[in-house]
Amino acid sequence: MTTATETTTQVYSVYIKAEPQAIWDAITTPEWTEKFGYGGRSEYDLRPGGAVRGWTTPEMREHGAPELAIDGEVIESDPPRKLVQTWRMLMDQSMADEGFSTLTYEITQPREGLSKLTVVHDLEGQPTTAVLMRGDMEDRGAGGGWSFVLSSLKTLLETGESITH
Amino acid sequence: MADDDLVFKALADPTRRFLLDRLFERDGRSLTELESELEMTRFGVMKHLRVLEQAGLVEARKSGREKRHFLNPVPIRLIHDRWIDKYTERRVSALTELKNKLEEPA
Numbered sequence: 001m002t003t004a005t006e007t008t009t010q011v012y013s014v015y016i017k018a019e020p021q022a023i024w025d026a027i028t029t030p031e032w033t034e035k036f037g038y039g040g041r042s043e044y045d046l047r048p049g050g051a052v053r054g055w056t057t058p059e060m061r062e063h064g065a066p067e068l069a070i071d072g073e074v075i076e077s078d079p080p081r082k083l084v085q086t087w088r089m090l091m092d093q094s095m096a097d098e099g100f101s102t103l104t105y106e107i108t109q110p111r112e113g114l115s116k117l118t119v120v121h122d123l124e125g126q127p128t129t130a131v132l133m134r135g136d137m138e139d140r141g142a143g144g145g146w147s148f149v150l151s152s153l154k155t156l157l158e159t160g161e162s163i164t165h
Numbered sequence: 166m167a168d169d170d171l172v173f174k175a176l177a178d179p180t181r182r183f184l185l186d187r188l189f190e191r192d193g194r195s196l197t198e199l200e201s202e203l204e205m206t207r208f209g210v211m212k213h214l215r216v217l218e219q220a221g222l223v224e225a226r227k228s229g230r231e232k233r234h235f236l237n238p239v240p241i242r243l244i245h246d247r248w249i250d251k252y253t254e255r256r257v258s259a260l261t262e263l264k265n266k267l268e269e270p271a
Contacts, residue, residue, distance in 0.1 A: 008191070008192050008193045009192070009193055009235070010192065010235070011192075011193075011224045011226060011235035011237060012224075012237055012238075012239050013221060013224050013237050013239065014221075014239045014243075015168070015221070118224065120226070135238070135242075144242065146239075147238045147239050147241075147242035148242065150239050150242075151239060151242045151243050151246050152246075154243065155246070
């Protein structure tokens with residue numbers, strides 16, 4: 001296994017041939033979030049202080065996962081451009097103990113028909129969660145982290161093909 | 166140039182791979198920090214970083230007066246998901262077939 005030696009902010013970006021609104025909807029509505037990434041349904045109350053809940057999939061629960069995978073709170077919601085939230089992983093005790101991190105989604109449109117999604121995940125002081133989100137636990141069945149999530153989101157929006165972990 | 170071409174071109178240079186390795190080790194470094202690890206002019210390092218940024222392999226973010234550089238592995242993941250998986254899957258299924266053939270009762 002390869003592990004980065006220090007944890008800090010993680011920044012990811014992907015270009016998607018889709019409108020900013022389509023990307024925004026894919027991130028914030030359960031009908032879309034179950035079609036890419038880890039495949040759980042996410043619910044957003046899109047106002048400052050509103051609740052964020054990411055539910056586990058039936059398959060995860062069969063393997064003993066709790067009902068809630070992620071919890072957090074909306075800090076800033078500026079559809080379809082910017083979403084800032086707190087974020088905590090609840091499926092693993094050591095990650096849950098690391099507490100809330102700050103997650104920012106930014107969507108820009110460099111040209112007509114093309115959007116850029118940037119994810120900034122501030123994981124300073126959260127080494128275990130950082131390893132998961134970096135995708136370094138994929139060989140242990142924990143999925144490919146943000147790279148995988150964004151790659152599958154691009155595939156979903158550009159081809160309609162749903163790939164979940 | 167297509168997205169994949171930019172990525173392969175960026176990865177084809179040892180200095181740029183070295184820069185990515187340094188960011189993998191510790192992400193979010195400034196130009197000054199990266200420059201101190203290379204025997205190269207500041208301008209030379211900037212040029213390499215620009216190629217990496219254009220390929221989407223490095224994201225530069227302003228932090229106060231400095232620019233911090235972050236490794237973005239998504240383009241490599243996309244190549245992996247689009248190309249590598251395709252070929253390894255075939256190899257694996259061929260091996261599975263061979264195993265089944267060999268284990269068939271005579």
